[in-house]
Amino acid sequence: MKQYTLLFSLLLSYFSIFGQNATEKDAPKNIKSIIFKGTTEDQFPVAQLGDPLTLEFDDITASEEDYYYKITYYNYDWTPSSLSKSQYLSGFDNLRITNYENSYNTLQAYSNYRLQIPNNNLSLKVSGNYMLEIYNNYNELQFSRRFVIYKDAVSVGVSIKRTRDFEFLNQKQAVQIAINAGNFQLINPKNEVKVTILQNYYWPSAITNLKPQYTIGKELLYKYDKESNFFGGNEFLNFTTKDLRATSTAIARVQMKELYNHYMYADILRANEPYTYYPDINGDFVVTTQQGEDASRESEYTNVHFKLPYTDVIGLNDVYVFGKFNNYAITDENKMTYNEDTGYLETSIMLKQGFYNYKYVLKTDKDELKYNAIGGNFHFTENNYLVLVYYRNFGDQYDSVIGVGNGNSRNITN
CATH class of the missing domain: 2.60.40.10 (Immunoglobulins)
Structure with missing residues (x-):
């Protein structure tokens, strides 16, 4: 009896692990x-x-x-x-x-x-x-x-519209998709084809399991009112450290210690401020330096000091500096702490010389991430959307990707 119990436990553990969704470490x-x-x-x-x-x-x-x-x-x-x-x-x-x-x-x-x-x-x-x-x-x-x-087997058209959900009319963006199969044979597209939509290449933002609403000849149309909506967020904040000794509109002062230290001007809570467009790279970063020719090997690491005023909006929630620089991880390294002497939330992160996008996110005591509580949500915000089209025919062992499409909300329409 003990042998059967042990075998059952091992099988249960195996299938539990086998069925888990993979995440990045x-x-x-x-x-x-x-x-x-x-x-x-x-x-x-x-x-x-x-x-x-x-x-x-x-x-x-x-x-x-x-x-x-x-x-x-x-x-x-x-x-x-x-x-x-x-x-x-x-x-x-x-x-x-x-x-x-x-x-x-x-x-x-x-x-x-x-x-x-x-x-x-x-x-x-x-x-x-x-x-x-x-x-x-x-x-x-x-x-x-x-x-x-x-594989570039089908063409994927992506257009960004203002949402038709009146509750979030000024906050959300709707992604509409048109897949043209061309010479690619689709027999039962509602079961064979799956799509994934990502905002700014961020996997946790993914919307999946959308089925085509309409099939017109060899074209599959996805024109959902709510199911393919994303909160617009706000433009990312940015700074550059490519010149080690230079201040800028973002960097207030530079100090040399064991490493260079770049002290940022205090940011503001933008959720209740009017939307202002300025170009960003949607959370990304680029390593670059003016102190050498090979940025990969000659760029310095510097301590970048962030500062944000504490307000009632933040309350008891934790605040993190958020960006591609650490793959949007929520760790102690990018967590802000309250400085009683200044009244600001502050943190210092060691980053390689370059141009960086970032924003601030809240984490509640229930581990819920509020991405836009500090930055705000605006339907005008420029975001990039990537659409991945997966295909699995009856009897196939794997989901192939037969096409990708890109859309940007810079020219959002009603």
Whole structure:
């Protein structure tokens, strides 16, 4: 009887793990400035099958540690796929990253690692959802990042409209999609085709499980009033540290200690302020320096000091500095603390020289993230929307990505 009980427990544990949705693992404190991208400038790793993806990161221990990479394939909903590794990979993974160099002439020493996929050791066979995992020499997972490979089999039109939900008329944006199958054979599109919509390449924002409302010939139309709506948010705040000694409209003063320290002007709560447009890069960051030619190895790390006034809107909620610089993680490093002497919430984050977007988010005692309580919501806000089109025919073992589409709310219409 004990044997059956043990077997049942093991099976239950197995199926529980097998059915879990994959999420990205945050990097430890010594690994910083993770850049993972395809052929576009946006730091979101989506690429056509056969095109290159590049990963770059720094280890500030500067000890030339060995790091290894593994690649895993997932279903549309980020549950583990039944495909074996040989069905989605040509060659081998679990190999050491051999392309790395130490920083040059910097106050903070670091080792800079680079990896390209595909490479001489492996290539990808199928389109769909993948996870890249980086391990240390003790086979301990350091961090992971999702990426998407697609085939350009269908065309995807994306348009951004003002919502028809009158309760949020001035706060939300509606994404409408038109998929033209062309020569691609779709027999039962309501069951075969699934779409995912992301705002500003942020996976937790994803809207999924939308079915086409209309089928006109070979065109699938998604014109939902509410189901494909997103809160507009506000434009991201920004600063640049590419010139180590320069102040700016965002940086009040620079001080040299063990590292350079950049002290920001105090930000304001913008939720009740009029909307103002100014260009941003939708939460992203770009490493750049004026002190050298190779930004990857010659950029300094500096301590950037953020400051936000405390108000009743914040209350007892925690406040975090939020951006792509740490993959939008909510950690102690980017958590603000109240300074009784100044009356401000403050924090300091060590960041590599460059141009950065950021905003402030609230976290309640119920672990709920309120993304726009401080910045506000406006339907005018410029946001980028990515649409991924997944396809699985009857009898197939995996969800392929047959097309991607991009839309921007800069020219939002009614």
